[in-house]
Amino acid sequence: xxxxxxVSNRVLASIPSREYKRLHEQLxxxxxxFGQVLYEPGKEIRYVYFPxxxxxxxxxxxxxxxxLEVGMVGNEGMAGMPFILGIGISGVRxxxxxxxxxxxxxxxxxxxxxxxxxxxxxxxxRYTYALMAQxxxxxxxxxxxxxxxxxxxxxxxxxxxxxxxxxxLTHEFLAHMLGLRRVGITEAASSLKRxxxxxxxxxxxxxxxxxxxxxxxxSCYQIVKKVFDRAQG
Numbered sequence: 001x002x003x004x005x006x007v008s009n010r011v012l013a014s015i016p017s018r019e020y021k022r023l024h025e026q027l028x029x030x031x032x033x034f035g036q037v038l039y040e041p042g043k044e045i046r047y048v049y050f051p052x053x054x055x056x057x058x059x060x061x062x063x064x065x066x067x068l069e070v071g072m073v074g075n076e077g078m079a080g081m082p083f084i085l086g087i088g089i090s091g092v093r094x095x096x097x098x099x100x101x102x103x104x105x106x107x108x109x110x111x112x113x114x115x116x117x118x119x120x121x122x123x124x125x126r127y128t129y130a131l132m133a134q135x136x137x138x139x140x141x142x143x144x145x146x147x148x149x150x151x152x153x154x155x156x157x158x159x160x161x162x163x164x165x166x167x168x169l170t171h172e173f174l175a176h177m178l179g180l181r182r183v184g185i186t187e188a189a190s191s192l193k194r195x196x197x198x199x200x201x202x203x204x205x206x207x208x209x210x211x212x213x214x215x216x217x218x219s220c221y222q223i224v225k226k227v228f229d230r231a232q233g
Contacts, residue, residue, distance in 0.1 A: 048078055051075050074160070081128060
């Protein structure tokens with residue numbers, strides 16, 4: 001039997017029914033709230049998460065006050081990837097960027113299930129490859145591309161993972177994610193708004209023109225998307 005929450009997460013959807021049935025018995029449906037911190041650097045990973053319609057940002061520390069987003073996890077993957085390498089400690093801060101539902105599993109039973117579930121292993125190894133590509137491309141993007149290109153890329157990646165054209169986001173939060181000053185985000189967003197590519201008001205950003213947003217984005221969006229499409233078949 002196919003569970004609606006199974007097909008909403010692409011890793012779980014790729015697992016054959018018999019292996020998934022055993023896994024599903026240990027998965028718990030949870031609702032994650034915007035701003036909720038799931039992991040801290042150097043701290044124990046107690047659960048792994050398979051997002052359904054939520055979005056999780058992976059942040060690395062720049063100094064004691066600043067962090068920078070190096071990756072995002074939506075319904076294409078899993079949060080808690082160090083566990084598949086046998087490491088139970090997080091190297092990043094994981095924070096809920098878009099609230100919604102996820103399936104979670106306690107770390108200890110997940111490790112046991114991962115070791116004996118070959119389809120789960122293969123799905124997560126493919127996802128690891130794609131996530132590594134996303135992290136490295138994001139680093140290059142943050143170094144070499146302008147604010148409008150980075151904002152456009154980020155909005156497109158977010159749209160792909162939550163399946164929606166409207167997000168609850170402030171300019172301050174976006175500046176935090178992209179490593180830009182707030183004025184830089186405001187200028188980039190204002191430019192896109194003038195061209196009717198996006199609209200924003202009261203902490204909400206709405207994508208009006210996907211084609212226009214892709215034209216404003218750098219090549220990083222398509223590079224990462226192709227890697228994920230190839231990894232997930």
